[in-house]
Amino acid sequence: MVSVEQLDGGLIEVTARLPRLAAAAVPGQFAQLRCGDHGGPLLRRPFSVAWTESQTCSFVFEVVGEGTRLLAELTAGDVLDSLGPLGRGFSVDAARGEVVCVSGGLGCAPFPLLVRSLRSRGVRDIIVLNGAASAERLYPADRFTRGDAGVGVVEATDDGSRGHHGFVTELLAPMVSSVTAVYACGPNAMLAAVATQVTGAGSPRVAEASLEAPMGCGFGTCLGCALPLRGDGRGPLWGLCCSDGPVLPLRSVDWAALLALPAADVA
Ligand SMILES: Cc1cc2nc3c(=O)[nH]c(=O)nc-3n(C[C@H](O)[C@H](O)[C@H](O)COP(=O)(O)OP(=O)(O)OC[C@H]3O[C@@H](n4cnc5c(N)ncnc54)[C@H](O)[C@@H]3O)c2cc1C
Numbered sequence: 646m647v648s649v650e651q652l653d654g655g656l657i658e659v660t661a662r663l664p665r666l667a668a669a670a671v672p673g674q675f676a677q678l679r680c681g682d683h684g685g686p687l688l689r690r691p692f693s694v695a696w697t698e699s700q701t702c703s704f705v706f707e708v709v710g711e712g713t714r715l716l717a718e719l720t721a722g723d724v725l726d727s728l729g730p731l732g733r734g735f736s737v738d739a740a741r742g743e744v745v746c747v748s749g750g751l752g753c754a755p756f757p758l759l760v761r762s763l764r765s766r767g768v769r770d771i772i773v774l775n776g777a778a779s780a781e782r783l784y785p786a787d788r789f790t791r792g793d794a795g796v797g798v799v800e801a802t803d804d805g806s807r808g809h810h811g812f813v814t815e816l817l818a819p820m821v822s823s824v825t826a827v828y829a830c831g832p833n834a835m836l837a838a839v840a841t842q843v844t845g846a847g848s849p850r851v852a853e854a855s856l857e858a859p860m861g862c863g864f865g866t867c868l869g870c871a872l873p874l875r876g877d878g879r880g881p882l883w884g885l886c887c888s889d890g891p892v893l894p895l896r897s898v899d900w901a902a903l904l905a906l907p908a909a910d911v912a
């Protein structure tokens with residue numbers, strides 16, 4: 646059973662009855678979703694698990710191609726075929742006191758589940774810095790907070806139509822030295838800017854990002870999702886987004902090499 650909710654700005658939230666995925670997924674993990682029936686794309690498409698209830702999982706996306714178009718056309722009686730949970734999620738055990746989540750555009754997807762997990766582990770204050778191109782493209786603040794007073798959302802838009810006028814990373818600078826953990830998800834250029842802020846003295850003990858790469862299998866066999874990681878000075882090492890990630894320490898990624906890849910911001 647599936648429900649499809651149209652949010653502002655072309656964002657879509659699909660919720661489906663997936664009891665095993667709901668029971669097993671941890672924040673930052675993803676599922677490979679089959680899009681359409683046998684006439685749809687051969688390869689499944691990867692999506693972060695955005696929210697779980699006892700029997701259901703939700704995913705947030707926008708239509709960018711054939712697979713997401715077919716997902717958006719699901720109706721109540723349809724079954725969503727998923728493979729997962731896959732990949733490594735966020736480290737939540739070392740977070741204490743205050744933490745910050747930095748979300749850019751559809752990078753919002755893993756944060757509702759992460760916020761719930763952190764609060765259930767006793768993290769006192771969580772600030773979600775939520776950035777998007779414009780007000781209508783912002784994922785709704787109440788989907789991060791779910792009525793929890795310990796969670797605050799501060800918004801930024803590139804065009805200044807709501808919140809801070811500018812990049813969401815500009816909001817991070819004043820708070821980065823006072824939090825125990827920074828979690829980020831968004832375009833690679835945004836993640837690289839966050840990585841710059843979390844290196845050096847006084848930086849938080851946990852600094853992680855959920856990354857994306859074009860994916861085939863989703864579990865480490867096709868080698869299609871390689872990401873450049875920091876090597877030994879003679880060039881990058883390569884890791885697999887699907888099985889070494891998608892969540893990686895920000896300090897472990899070779900951001901210059903990643904941004905130089907032709908398809909660096911495909912996903
Ligand atoms: C681990 C992981 C988690 C992900 N989680 C999410 C999520 O929670 N929500 C979400 O919306 N997306 C997420 N993505 C990206 C998502 O998988 C792609 O948007 C999806 O595979 C596109 O499939 P498609 O068949 O619709 O488009 P395709 O036909 O594969 O591509 C159509 C066109 O869109 C471009 N394109 C592909 N992906 C994107 C993108 N993300 N943004 C802009 N252009 C794109 C392609 O380059 C191509 O030109 C995730 C990716 C990874 C690797």
Ligand code: FES
Pocket residue numbers: 859860861862863864865866867868869870871885886887888
């Ligand atoms: S998607 Fe196949 S190895 Fe990562």
